[in-house]
Amino acid sequence: MVNEISETSRSSLTVAQPIAPAGGELVVNGTRSLTLSGRNNHDHDHQEPFHQITVKNESHANQCYTLFGRKPRISNDPSKEILSTAFSTNALIKKDNVYKFRFSTSYYAICGKLGLRPQPNSPIRVTDSIPVKLTDLDTRTEGQVLKLVMDGGTPLLVPASSTVLGVPREGFSVITGTDFNFPSNDGIFIGIGAEVRPSPSEEVLTGTAEKQISPIAIFEPEPNHYFNIIPSDKWCVSGLNLLPTTGAIMDSDLFTYGEFSTEVDCAEGEKDIWLHHLRNGKLVEMEPADSSFLPLAGSSSFRRLRHF
Secondary structure (H helix, E strand, O other), X not given: OEOOOEEOOOOOOOOOEEOOOEOEOOEEOOEEOEEOOHHHOOOOOOOOOEEEEEEEEOOOOOEOOEEEEOXXXXXXXXXXXXXXXXXXXXXXXXXXOEEEEEEEOOOEEEEEEOOOOOOOOOOEEEEEEEEOOOEEOOOOEOOOEEEEEEEOOEEEEEEEEOOEOOOOEOOEEEEEOXXXXXXXXXXXXXXXXXXXXXXXXXXXXXXXXXXXXXXXXEEOOOOOOEEEEEOOOEEEEEOOOOOOOOOOEEOHHHHOOHHHEEEEEOOOOOOEEEEEEOOOOOEEEEEEOOOOOOOOOOOOOEEEEEEO
């Protein structure tokens, strides 16, 4: 239930614009590498906490990997259909080479347009994003409440002062108005995302540490409603060579097939996770004895943790 909403005014509403590639990749309407400007453009000297997942290809062939997050939970609408997106992908990784996925520990609320009849690998258009604070009962901090508004047909997010019943622990809320239809021809969506940071090798090649906002999961909201969204801290790396487009819709069930995928838990602070893609096709999580270097296959410096 929403009692009263007063939007925080903004002198200007900045909509993301596609630019040339810089480090990570995000596809929006077929255009690579979107940087969100204005309030979402952070100072590059300010290093925010991030997770790092290192994958070493020890399989029999060159490989491609896909990182995606588990779907969030909508506590007041658990049956809501949620679409997964390919959070980050990489170019072909040669045998015995490594790739580092790096992404923020914090989350962003995102919105945009899906278009008609979205299918797996369909690109989506992210039009706005805002970093969100989640409810923390230990510090008695209430999760952020945002409102979805339409500005000339473009979905945007604005902070809202409101009373929302049941803002969930480790969650945030998004309120919708009556300025759009459901279902809509444009496929208006809201969801969650995170910052993607380029791998160290990409920073060297591009000379930049430009950060990108990439979607994790999205859904189509109804008007005049509110949604309590609880992100998941579980992520998956898939070794299936079915490389989707970064930022596009994906079939997460397909990419979690068998032992070719591994789920990792990124709860409670920064994580530095190491995965080996073995010759039998399995992705196995390892723990390095010394994380300052990566031993070759068969080294006793690694202890097997688990595989899925």
